Amino acid sequence: MNPIRKVALVGNPNAGKSALFNALTGARQKIANYPGVTVERKAGRADLPSGAPIELIDLPGSYGLDATSPDEMVTRKVVLGEFAGEARPDIVVLVLDAANLEQHLVFAQEIIEQGLPTLVALNMVDLAERDGLTLDPVALAHALGVPVVPTVAVRRRGLAELLAAIEAVEPAANIHSEERQVGHITLPERRLAAHNIARAAIISESGVHRLHAGLDRLLLHPWIGPLILFALLFVMFQAVFAWASPFMDALEAGAAALSQAVTSTMPAGFLRDFLTEGVISGVGSVVVFLPQIVILFAFILVMEASGYMARAAFLMDRLMAGVGLSGRSFIPLLSSFACAIPGIMATRSIADPKDRLTTILIAPLMTCSARLPVYAVIIGAFIPARSAGWGIGLQGLVLFVLYLAGILGAMAAALVLRRSVTKGTASGFIMELPRYQMPRLRDIAIGLWQRSWIFLRRAGTIIFSVTIVLWLLLTFPRAAPGEDQVDASAAGQMANGLAVVVEPIGFNRDIALALIPAMAAREVAVASLATTYAVSGSDDDETAAGLVPQLQARWSLPTALAFLAWFVFAPQCLSTIAVARRETNGWKWPAFMLAYLFALAYVFAGITYWSALALGL
Amino acid sequence: MVMTLESLPRGHSARITAIAWDRLAPDEGQRLRAVGIDTGAEVTMAHRGVFGGRDPIAVTIGRMTIALRRAHAAAMQIEPLARGNL
Numbered sequence: 001m002n003p004i005r006k007v008a009l010v011g012n013p014n015a016g017k018s019a020l021f022n023a024l025t026g027a028r029q030k031i032a033n034y035p036g037v038t039v040e041r042k043a044g045r046a047d048l049p050s051g052a053p054i055e056l057i058d059l060p061g062s063y064g065l066d067a068t069s070p071d072e073m074v075t076r077k078v079v080l081g082e083f084a085g086e087a088r089p090d091i092v093v094l095v096l097d098a099a100n101l102e103q104h105l106v107f108a109q110e111i112i113e114q115g116l117p118t119l120v121a122l123n124m125v126d127l128a129e130r131d132g133l134t135l136d137p138v139a140l141a142h143a144l145g146v147p148v149v150p151t152v153a154v155r156r157r158g159l160a161e162l163l164a165a166i167e168a169v170e171p172a173a174n175i176h177s178e179e180r181q182v183g184h185i186t187l188p189e190r191r192l193a194a195h196n197i198a199r200a201a202i203i204s205e206s207g208v209h210r211l212h213a214g215l216d217r218l219l220l221h222p223w224i225g226p227l228i229l230f231a232l233l234f235v236m237f238q239a240v241f242a243w244a245s246p247f248m249d250a251l252e253a254g255a256a257a258l259s260q261a262v263t264s265t266m267p268a269g270f271l272r273d274f275l276t277e278g279v280i281s282g283v284g285s286v287v288v289f290l291p292q293i294v295i296l297f298a299f300i301l302v303m304e305a306s307g308y309m310a311r312a313a314f315l316m317d318r319l320m321a322g323v324g325l326s327g328r329s330f331i332p333l334l335s336s337f338a339c340a341i342p343g344i345m346a347t348r349s350i351a352d353p354k355d356r357l358t359t360i361l362i363a364p365l366m367t368c369s370a371r372l373p374v375y376a377v378i379i380g381a382f383i384p385a386r387s388a389g390w391g392i393g394l395q396g397l398v399l400f401v402l403y404l405a406g407i408l409g410a411m412a413a414a415l416v417l418r419r420s421v422t423k424g425t426a427s428g429f430i431m432e433l434p435r436y437q438m439p440r441l442r443d444i445a446i447g448l449w450q451r452s453w454i455f456l457r458r459a460g461t462i463i464f465s466v467t468i469v470l471w472l473l474l475t476f477p478r479a480a481p482g483e484d485q486v487d488a489s490a491a492g493q494m495a496n497g498l499a500v501v502v503e504p505i506g507f508n509r510d511i512a513l514a515l516i517p518a519m520a521a522r523e524v525a526v527a528s529l530a531t532t533y534a535v536s537g538s539d540d541d542e543t544a545a546g547l548v549p550q551l552q553a554r555w556s557l558p559t560a561l562a563f564l565a566w567f568v569f570a571p572q573c574l575s576t577i578a579v580a581r582r583e584t585n586g587w588k589w590p591a592f593m594l595a596y597l598f599a600l601a602y603v604f605a606g607i608t609y610w611s612a613l614a615l616g617l
Numbered sequence: 618m619v620m621t622l623e624s625l626p627r628g629h630s631a632r633i634t635a636i637a638w639d640r641l642a643p644d645e646g647q648r649l650r651a652v653g654i655d656t657g658a659e660v661t662m663a664h665r666g667v668f669g670g671r672d673p674i675a676v677t678i679g680r681m682t683i684a685l686r687r688a689h690a691a692a693m694q695i696e697p698l699a700r701g702n703l
């Protein structure tokens with residue numbers, strides 16, 4: 001029996017590789033990281049016409065084998081068979097954008113020279129035709145010496161033909177690249193060859209893509225363009241809060257009903273308390289934020305799939321240049337509003353190492369969705385729901401200020417870092433602006449499903465176990481009659497030690513207690529406050545009343561404001577630190593990140609607390 | 618007088634006659650060559666600047682649109698082509 005053959009999709013950025021990958025594998029994909037680097041490895045299964053399965057891998061888009069970014073390095077090493085822990089592919093499917101044929105043929109020649117069995121998916125032939133470009137696949141196959149299959153991945157056209165062509169590929173004779181005599185071909189020679197091959201394949205050509213040029217004239221207009229971008233970002237953040245709330249209310253009601261059902265069906269005792277106070281109250285308070293994460297990622301995925309994200313980078317380049325970064329940093333930073341982890345991983349497309357490092361260091365300052373639970377609860381409890389004038393709600397205004405504080409903090413940090421620890425030449429900005437494309441619902445749905453799954457897995461593992469450990473630490477040792485349970489517990493004892501350190505910035509013992517497990521994930525702060533007050537609640541009525549009245553009774557306003565200021569800056573998330581360690585290959589930069597962010601958090605929480613006291617709040 | 622790509626008005630086309638590679642970072646030069654911006658390439662200025670500033674710029678080459686900075690464009694000597702030669 002033959003082992004499963006491994007087929008790699010290779011091509012330039014924006015050739016439609018991911019769409020082809022999605023079309024061929026459907027939901028049967030596995031996303032993991034390549035060993036040693038955090039470049040995402042997307043692999044999936046597809047079936048050949050004979051029924052035999054193949055393993056497909058989607059390699060990062062690349063302009064050539066001379067890699068300049070960590071992303072392109074993965075493609076280079078896998079194609080050359082130099083990647084430890086990743087076998088060389090048996091077959092390469094070169095994905096070429098039919099409408100950009102001449103450009104894409106430069107890299108294509110380089111891949112074909114490697115001698116692996118190769119076939120070409122001439123993708124997006126429909127868009128090429130819309131642009132007035134008719135191609136002859138037979139002539140192209142003749143010129144390149146490999147089979148060519150026209151495809152339209154997003155419309156699932158040509159997929160069966162492509163799979164049949166993969167099946168027809170003869171297994172390679174043993175290839176040893178060192179044995180083959182490859183003369184050194186220069187880039188201009190390749191480009192000339194690409195020009196000639198493209199000319200041979202183009203049957204007719206007329207006009208240029210008027211639609212795209214027209215859209216760009218509007219969306220990249222020096223004044224209108226940025227206004228459209230800011231309007232879009234405004235709508236995006238509005239949507240995250242407004243559209244999500246019915247779903248969040250439903251999830252909250254579901255958790256309450258579940259807790260109620262457990263209480264009424266189970267006998268009172270240890271297990272029942274564990275389920276209601278520990279599991280449901282802890283994990284439930286985090287899962288509630290799934291709708292917001294889905295909405296935020298939906299916007300980001302649509303912006304990416306439509307080609308607008310590169311325009312956003314173009315428009316933001318000038319602002320980013322002001323703090324020593326480039327427009328390329330905008331995409332990772334925007335993703336960091338959902339979560340710093342995909343944000344930090346997205347920095348791998350930044351070629352300049354100093355730029356990339358700076359972006360990684362400031363990414364945690366973007367207000368990620370994990371901070372929302374904390375902000376939402378504290379604002380709900382302490383900021384009155386009244387108007388601040390001009391129809392703007394005071395609660396929304398405070399939330400906006402918190403986001404702004406994070407952004408301004410990040411910009412200031414970038415400015416200082418680029419002049420000190422990450423000093424270097426001013427970074428450049430070179431980026432292809434891909435053609436506009438209608439995003440396909442299916443691709444967006446697959447992306448959303450993957451992001452939601454990662455979030456839920458996190459809630460189900462890290463947050464679940466941390467909540468349980470905290471509940472156990474809070475429940476044992478048992479308090480003597482008349483003594484407060486939290487005071488007596490192991491967690492309470494630990495928090496007393498930490499409370500001494502955070503007292504000067506207005507934090508009480510309960511906050512100290514919440515800060516420890518919040519290192520696992522920020523949103524656990526809410527879960528642990530909920531668990532703490534649920535455990536210390538003297539009767540069931542108090543527990544059932546929920547977290548907000550408890551907070552109002554136990555915290556002063558300056559303390560609440562200081563707590564918010566702390567969360568703007570504090571690097572309260574071990575997963576982010578772990579990703580930063582992998583991305584920077586060592587502990588030096590994550591340690592630096594922890595130190596400077598904690599210092600900022602402590603100082604700003606202190607300033608907030610003492611200013612609020614001085615103002616008599 | 619030698620004209621550089623930096624001074625090409627929007628909508629105008631030009632052929633790149635020489636590039637001062639030493640004025641570009643090595644990987645930037647490589648990245649520009651990878652997208653086809655090299656001696657002999659014909660480009661059209663598509664967009665210049667944001668918010669009243671003059672950076673960044675975007676040129677079309679073939680059917681691709683490439684964003685870059687003025688500092689890069691200043692290192693490229695050009696000869697203008699007749700207008701409308703898209």
